[in-house]
Amino acid sequence: MRSLRIAGIVGGLLLAGGAAPAFAHEPVPGYEPAAAGQCSAARLRVDLGRVDSGAGNRYAPLEFTNRSAIACTLSGRPELVLLSSFGAALPQRVTEAGGPSPVVTLEPGGTARAVLHWTVVESDCGEPAALRVTPPGGGPHTTIAFAVDRVCHIDVTPVT
Secondary structure (H helix, E strand, O other): OHHHHHHHHHHHHHHHOOOOOOOOOOOOOOOOOOOOEEOOHHHEEEEEOOOEEEOOEEEEEEEEEEOOOOOEEEEOOOEEEEEOOOOOEOOOOEEEOOOOOOEEEEOOOOEEEEEEEEEOOOOOOEOOOEEEEEOOOOOOOEEEEOOOOOEOEEEEOOOO
């Protein structure tokens, strides 16, 4: 009878997880879960597309390409900081443009774009050398070349 009672207690503990052995789950480098989730910076390649200009305005797509083997999603606007050639943040602030932020699913190799617009004719302008880009939703940032002469005011749309 006593062994039956002990077996019942041990069985209950095992079912509750109280006596089950604990296993540490260390991240495996390069491994990504199978479920589609938010696109992390590690999954994305960020590029600046062709700059179009006219009448003191400049436009360029900021492209986010899924370089992982599974689908992921983006929603919102990237966070941007203009950097000098010394890596210091410039005083020009990025404002929001465009409408609502759709959820974009990026299949492997797929690309989403946010549109950058900036002006070059005001007197209070900076001369950036790079752009620090944090993907929509946050996470680690990426720094890309952004030597576009002058930037006076800059805004960004949501990714689409």
